[in-house]
Amino acid sequence: MNFIVRQIALKSDGSEIIRSESHDAAKIFIGRNSENAIHLPDLAVNPVHAALTLNDDGKVNVQSVSDLKFDLNGRSVSNGIIDPARGGELRFGGHVIAVGKDADAGGIVCTVRRVEALSDSAEEKDQAEIYSLTGKLPSKRLSAWGFVILVLAACLAWPIYTWATYRGVEERPDKFHADTMWSSGKLSLAHQSLKNDCQACHVDAFVSMRDNACLTCHTEDAHEHAPTDRQLVSRGELKGFAKFRRNVAITFNKPPGRCVECHTEHEGAGAMQPTAQQFCAECHDGMDTRLTDTELLNAADFGDSHPQFRPAVMTKPGGENPPTRRISLDDNPTEDNGLKFPHDLHLSKTGGVAQMGRRLAGKYGFGAALECKDCHTPDSDNVRFQPVDMEKNCSMCHSLAFDEIGGTFRQLPHGKPDLVRADLRAYFRSTRPNRPINLGSRGNSNNPRRRPGDVNAARTASDYARAVRFRPTRAAQAIRAVFSRGGACYDCHGVIQPASRGGLNYGIMPVSQTDRYMHKGWFSHKAHNDESCESCHAATASNAATDLLLPGIATCRECHGGEASSNDVPSSCAMCHDYHADEGAPWLIRNEDKPKTISAPDSKAAPRRQLGKVARRQGGAK
Numbered sequence: 001m002n003f004i005v006r007q008i009a010l011k012s013d014g015s016e017i018i019r020s021e022s023h024d025a026a027k028i029f030i031g032r033n034s035e036n037a038i039h040l041p042d043l044a045v046n047p048v049h050a051a052l053t054l055n056d057d058g059k060v061n062v063q064s065v066s067d068l069k070f071d072l073n074g075r076s077v078s079n080g081i082i083d084p085a086r087g088g089e090l091r092f093g094g095h096v097i098a099v100g101k102d103a104d105a106g107g108i109v110c111t112v113r114r115v116e117a118l119s120d121s122a123e124e125k126d127q128a129e130i131y132s133l134t135g136k137l138p139s140k141r142l143s144a145w146g147f148v149i150l151v152l153a154a155c156l157a158w159p160i161y162t163w164a165t166y167r168g169v170e171e172r173p174d175k176f177h178a179d180t181m182w183s184s185g186k187l188s189l190a191h192q193s194l195k196n197d198c199q200a201c202h203v204d205a206f207v208s209m210r211d212n213a214c215l216t217c218h219t220e221d222a223h224e225h226a227p228t229d230r231q232l233v234s235r236g237e238l239k240g241f242a243k244f245r246r247n248v249a250i251t252f253n254k255p256p257g258r259c260v261e262c263h264t265e266h267e268g269a270g271a272m273q274p275t276a277q278q279f280c281a282e283c284h285d286g287m288d289t290r291l292t293d294t295e296l297l298n299a300a301d302f303g304d305s306h307p308q309f310r311p312a313v314m315t316k317p318g319g320e321n322p323p324t325r326r327i328s329l330d331d332n333p334t335e336d337n338g339l340k341f342p343h344d345l346h347l348s349k350t351g352g353v354a355q356m357g358r359r360l361a362g363k364y365g366f367g368a369a370l371e372c373k374d375c376h377t378p379d380s381d382n383v384r385f386q387p388v389d390m391e392k393n394c395s396m397c398h399s400l401a402f403d404e405i406g407g408t409f410r411q412l413p414h415g416k417p418d419l420v421r422a423d424l425r426a427y428f429r430s431t432r433p434n435r436p437i438n439l440g441s442r443g444n445s446n447n448p449r450r451r452p453g454d455v456n457a458a459r460t461a462s463d464y465a466r467a468v469r470f471r472p473t474r475a476a477q478a479i480r481a482v483f484s485r486g487g488a489c490y491d492c493h494g495v496i497q498p499a500s501r502g503g504l505n506y507g508i509m510p511v512s513q514t515d516r517y518m519h520k521g522w523f524s525h526k527a528h529n530d531e532s533c534e535s536c537h538a539a540t541a542s543n544a545a546t547d548l549l550l551p552g553i554a555t556c557r558e559c560h561g562g563e564a565s566s567n568d569v570p571s572s573c574a575m576c577h578d579y580h581a582d583e584g585a586p587w588l589i590r591n592e593d594k595p596k597t598i599s600a601p602d603s604k605a606a607p608r609r610q611l612g613k614v615a616r617r618q619g620g621a622k
Contacts, residue, residue, distance in 0.1 A: 003028050003052065004102065005038055008113045022107070027053045029065070030092060038112060044093030052099075052110070059083050060099060060108060062090065084108050091115075155181060163198075163205060172196045186269040201265075207253075214259045225579050228257065234283040234291050262579070274574035277301065277563040281573075302571045303562030308553050311517035318510025329553075334546040338511035340492055341545040346370050356397055364396055372533040382526040387513045390414045400488055403427065412488065417508050420489070421479050428475040479504050517550060521576040 002024040009017045021037075028037035031048040040049075046066040053061040064070060064078040071091035072080040082088035084101035091097070098111040137143070159179035166172055179198065187195050194200050201213050215222060225231065238246055246256055262275050285300035297307035312324040317338040327333040346353050349369040357366040357374075366374060375393045377386045388394070391414070402424075403410040413419040482488050483495050483506035496507035534540060536551040561568030 002107045003037065003054075004107045004109045006109060006111045008111060027051055030090075030097070038097065038110060040092055040095045040112070042093040042095060045095075049092060050090075052108075054108060055081075058085075060088075154178075160205065167199060169199070170197055172198075183266055185266040187265060188267065188272040189270065190272055191265065192269070209258065209260045211259050214263075222259070222580055230291060231257070231283065234287050234294075236290055274572060275579065277572040277574075280577070299573075301562040302560060302573070302576075303557065303565055303568070306553060309518065309550070310520075311548070311550055312514075312519050313517070313548065314512055314514055317512040319512070322512045322514075324514075329548075329550060333548050334544075335514070335548050336546055337513060338494060338509045339545045340494070343539040343542040343547070343549070345543070346375075347372075347540050353397075360396060372537075372539065376533075378525065382529075383524045384515055385525070387515060394492075398488075398492065412482070415508065415511075417483075417489075417506055420482060421504060421506075424478045424482070425475045428478065476504055479506070482506075517548075522578070523576065 002022055005021050005023065005028075007019045007021075009019075011017060023037050025037075028051070029048055030036055030038040030040065030045075030050045030052065032040060032042065032045045033047040036048065038052075046068055049066050049068060050062060050064045050070055053063065055061055060082045062070075062072060062080050062082060069076045069078050071077075071089075072082070073089055080088075082090075082099045084099060087098065087100040089096060089098050094114055096113050096115045098109075098113075100109050100111075101107075102109045138146070159182055162178040166177070174196065200216075201209060203210070203213055226234075237243075249256065262279060263272065265272075267273065281300040284296070285298060285305070287294055287296060287298055299306045308328045308330045310326040310328045311333070313327050313333045313335045314322045314337065315325050316323055317336055345351060347370060348354055354369040357370045358368065360366055364374075375388055377393075378384070379386055390398075395414075399409075400411040400414060401409040402412060410423075412423055482490075484490055489495060489506075489508060493511070494509035496509060498505045528536075536555055537549045539549055542549055557568075559569050560571040563570055563572040565571070
């Protein structure tokens with residue numbers, strides 16, 4: 001058997017609140033201390049005033065353990081006996097304790113109730129009220145209403161007045177403005193210039209941001225990602241609470257697809273955070289089941305749910321804008337760019353190219369063998385590479401010199417077949433037609449074509465003095481030699497044969513260098529400077545210029561995982577893809593982004609596009 005203490009308190013409407021607590025003990029104490037089983041917060045009660053002890057006969061012995069007495073059934077006593085079967089009543093200060101027996105609960109029930117308000121005497125007044133300013137302060141109700149009025153005045157009326165006062169002012173004075181209290185944080189770096197011009201974005205009071213406020217500045221770089229109707233279809237039908245939220249937003253003039261749903265401001269003074277992957281996956285995960293006419297493949301996470309890369313491969317070289325077709329790397333596509341160039345031969349560490357590189361190392365800084373960087377020069381941003389140029393990157397080894405006059409070497413014009421024929425005809429019409437040229441077939445033992453650079457060009461000049469036996473007297477023979485197997489043009493370029501048999505109107509197949517294959521994404525070599533070229537591009541094993549030396553998605557996944565990856569580099573959709581299909585988007589082919597056609601020695605690459613907003617947003621990691 002145990003004691004059950006029931007504390008009864010009254011609500012403001014007169015209803016009772018009963019709190020019960022069981023004590024499995026034969027003895028409990030009554031007093032002002034909170035450690036007592038029966039706690040009576042009354043200064044008229046000692047910290048430990050009395051004890052209730054359960055006797056063997058089932059009766060309760062009440063004994064004072066202090067100098068103060070208590071009332072038992074209306075009599076002031078120091079001790080007494082209560083029969084729970086008959087019940088009894090104890091009084092300590094302003095509290096009454098009814099002691100009885102509860103057959104259902106199976107214990108001694110002590111019901112505590114405050115029966116009168118405390119007097120103002122120090123003996124009976126609540127300690128918290130005596131030693132505090134409670135009695136001197138306004139009531140709780142009055143204080144609450146006062147604070148409400150103060151908050152409304154300081155945080156609502158004052159900011160509204162400030163906003164109305166400075167409405168239409170483009171630049172506020174540099175001081176505190178009350179309406180800044182409504183701001184949830186600092187503006188991002190992209191909008192720091194607007195920190196003192198709130199009305200630039202918040203046009204109307206108590207009206208949420210509108211897209212037209214954003215488009216005031218972003219007139220050219222915030223076009224739709226796709227037609228609105230197709231975007232809504234690709235998202236699918238909203239259900240449940242999501243549908244309810246959208247309907248509520250529309251009701252309060254917040255249509256779906258507003259700029260601020262993705263571009264959240266006042267989140268800190270740093271760079272604006274990229275859009276979460278879930279925003280993209282909401283449409284692109286299973287898109288083909290909703291947009292049945294789309295050519296886009298489903299994508300949800302780069303680590304485990306992303307299609308193989310599909311670069312835009314040229315189907316025919318040449319021209320200002322060569323035709324392209326997107327082909328999956330799983331299909332092992334090739335690309336005819338109009339050149340004959342074996343990477344493995346030029347990157348070999350033991351062949352003749354390596355030996356030639358060592359001989360030219362003093363002038364051009366080559367190493368023990370050629371490396372990728374010897375021919376591929378990064379652009380000014382170190383993001384992509386400049387087109388390979390004959391004069392800058394090839395002529396040190398592949399010389400077009402054919403004559404020497406006063407220490408100056410005459411060279412055939414690169415990329416201009418008409419001028420090549422004209423120069424050779426002019427050469428053989430000169431007053432010294434028997435001088436040898438150095439551009440014939442390597443198969444001709446009388447005139448072996450010597451190749452690389454000024455070294456061999458100088459050796460060729462010294463051979464003039466020895467009167468080489470081969471002295472062609474006809475320009476036609478020289479022209480045919482240049483455009484035939486082993487000739488200066490034939491070794492690197494595809495030659496177009498003359499229309500008529502025996503003719504000399506040779507042509508060169510156009511050359512195009514594609515510097516952007518991934519038009520739907522963005523990639524920066526600058527972010528991968530710590531990696532070697534060979535770790536991604538298998539150039540050392542390529543023996544044909546038609547090989548498309550692009551890494552597949554498996555190569556990228558060696559380092560990059562999905563957005564939530566913990567072992568790899570976390571890579572969300574925004575790392576490689578942007579949302580707005582505008583003029584600054586990385587996947588659009590502008591004039592300077594079109595594949596280059598290198599046809600003349602004095603041709604210059606078009607200006608390179610600066611890093612787009614995606615690269616800026618990701619710190620150049622695109």
